Amino acid sequence: MKKVPEGVIERLPAYLNCLLQIEAEGAATTSSKRLGQMTGINPAEIRRDLVYFGSFGIKGVGYEVKYLIKEIKGILGSDHPHQIAIIGAGHLGSAIASHNGLRNHGFFVSAIFDKDADKIGVELGGVKVTALKALPQTMRKRKISIAILAVPPTAAQAVADLLVEAGVSVILNYTSVMITVPDAVQVHNSDPVNELLYTLHYLSGKRPGVK
Amino acid sequence: MKKVPEGVIERLPAYLNCLLQIEAEGAATTSSKRLGQMTGINPAEIRRDLVYFGSFGIKGVGYEVKYLIKEIKGILGSDHPHQIAIIGAGHLGSAIASHNGLRNHGFFVSAIFDKDADKIGVELGGVKVTALKALPQTMRKRKISIAILAVPPTAAQAVADLLVEAGVSVILNYTSVMITVPDAVQVHNSDPVNELLYTLHYLSGKRPGVK
């Protein structure tokens, strides 16, 4: 099988979301054209993206919605549950912990950590906040490989080091600082300020890629 | 000037973050090599990215940190303040509203809207929550062109329509649903679940792009 471009993986969650919406609307099949309208992505590109993983469509008809949902979930790995840990029980951490969409997609908040003694023991969305120093043992014991980092900027690197020690594979970094980790650990930066900075460019001047 | 690729704009906030950290460490100059180590991006690509906007470096020396920060802020448009609105005063909305990093980068939460009568009038980070139906007039009056959408999925499209009516330019969509807006409105999807789905792929099998 040919190497799957990074961009394809980034687009799959978008397709999945569209399909879930189309499913909720009650349609049994859909087309790359429809998905293209919803996502703003060229239909040919959508077809090619999917073909990296198999021929899921029916010529002349389109894609069977439920089937394609199942396939994309399988490709992404969201067809089975995942335990995640949230580090930082502040505003952002608790907001994410109580996010309903997580469970719908098979993500279970299995541990929440915080340094602050006042927060330890408090329940957030049914999960007790644990002391930060217990992080490596707890995460190893529960085999958690995904961490959401939502601590203050000053603590970010130190906690990232703890996460590496805990053998984490993926860090969703919601802090504004760039953390340094070994190559084997995948970091994805999701700080809201960064996302705003990026969109700012569209305010002045014209957008690239608009027809 | 040549057309600036989309990817360049996505990387600039990362460079800015690195530079701010380097500045905090007290260094006066830095190099594309250093930035490359911090971001995982090829130094030649960093240099080329920057050259889209001007020659900011000194051959044999590198980049003057403070100067490059100023230039990148100028390119992104974060050298002057921006008013933003947050729609949805739930967990996520309030977390973002109280995010300190916003002000540091010149983003001011100028309005917070919610449908829930219990929340209207409550203060969040110094800003009073306003009724959703007042959104179009309020946003037009205050000339807010950036909106952060943090409402329940079922309300997302209706609120997006309101935002379009209010003449918004950029929507940072923190809901899980794909919203439909006119081409002139830039939507950036930032739902945590989507970001998790995307990173999932790195758990199984090997990452693309790793040397």
Next chain:
DNA sequence: CTTTGTGAATATTTTCACAGCT
């Protein structure tokens, strides 16, 4: 000796356009 800025080469991604299936 270090590091930028860049022409040229390479690699990747996207889009077109159509054969083939329903």
Next chain:
DNA sequence: AGCTGTGAAAATATTCACAAAG
């Protein structure tokens, strides 16, 4: 008629490699 899957073309993006500058 409508839509997928795909070869080929076009467009973009990335990386190499080195002249020029400090």
